[in-house]
Amino acid sequence: MNSKITPALQVRGLAKHFGGVRALDGVDFEVFAGQCVALIGPNGAGKSTCFACLAGQQVPTAGEVLWHGQSLLGKPPAERQRLGVARTFQVAQTFEALTVLQNIQLVLRDGPPLGWWDRLDQRQPERAWQLAVQAGLEAHVHATVAELPYGAKKRLELAMALAGLPQSVAVDGAPSAPSLLLLDEPAAGLALAERVDMMTLVRQVAGQGVTVLYTEHNMDAVFGVADRVLVLMQGHRVADGLPEAVAQDPQVRERYLGNDFDMKGLLDAQR
Numbered sequence: 001m002n003s004k005i006t007p008a009l010q011v012r013g014l015a016k017h018f019g020g021v022r023a024l025d026g027v028d029f030e031v032f033a034g035q036c037v038a039l040i041g042p043n044g045a046g047k048s049t050c051f052a053c054l055a056g057q058q059v060p061t062a063g064e065v066l067w068h069g070q071s072l073l074g075k076p077p078a079e080r081q082r083l084g085v086a087r088t089f090q091v092a093q094t095f096e097a098l099t100v101l102q103n104i105q106l107v108l109r110d111g112p113p114l115g116w117w118d119r120l121d122q123r124q125p126e127r128a129w130q131l132a133v134q135a136g137l138e139a140h141v142h143a144t145v146a147e148l149p150y151g152a153k154k155r156l157e158l159a160m161a162l163a164g165l166p167q168s169v170a171v172d173g174a175p176s177a178p179s180l181l182l183l184d185e186p187a188a189g190l191a192l193a194e195r196v197d198m199m200t201l202v203r204q205v206a207g208q209g210v211t212v213l214y215t216e217h218n219m220d221a222v223f224g225v226a227d228r229v230l231v232l233m234q235g236h237r238v239a240d241g242l243p244e245a246v247a248q249d250p251q252v253r254e255r256y257l258g259n260d261f262d263m264k265g266l267l268d269a270q271r
Ligand code: ADP
Pocket: 018, 021, 022, 023, 041, 042, 043, 044, 045, 046, 047, 048, 049, 050
């Protein structure tokens, strides 16, 4: 299969109903390998539900999800992770009493399984360090999560998602296994400076060949960052395209961005 023409991720007719609530109501989209795509839309649009269907926390009511041509539906989250699909959550999921390094070591894949007799600290320390450094956490490796500033905690969560993937990024920076990282509001609650650091990290991960799909409410973390923008509203895809095209979409402006939204002004302010 030629990965240059075949999308890495294909989502077809994806639906998830919670009783009468149609969180997703037949959504189609595709993501190509190495793309960095922002999934935006108002609260309740179905973004988190979409991630849950892709990563396996929720079973869709209908539809299909193909990852490199293989159906992910029916596979538990751990199996999807083995196939290269990992996610973070809207609220950071870390172990407060453990250190940054130990959190990463706990979820590292590709090592020997952790037996009760093993010391967590001895588990692939170099690889764990490498991930911590990549996430800009070198100053915090031995701090417990409870001591971390919130921005560092969110970056740790991203490092943990990468740690759980099959060695997605080899030492020389070339991807060795296809991987999809789903980031649910990676910059939520972060001040502008921390948000810039986080989105720089997200871009860097995508630059290493990891396919990234992320949700976000801060438009400075969408425009100027994502290669493509997908807009979801009330369980429907209402726009999908290059950031500059989506920024001009009358329906998206009317219903979400606001008619005074100025992408160029936003990008200029970021410089
Ligand atoms: P978003 O992440 O875009 O804010 P969500 O995917 O969290 O949206 O939610 C979409 C809709 O589905 C909302 O109306 C929400 O209340 C509903 N919903 C999400 N998860 C559940 C659930 N587990 N049970 C019932 N309703 C849910």
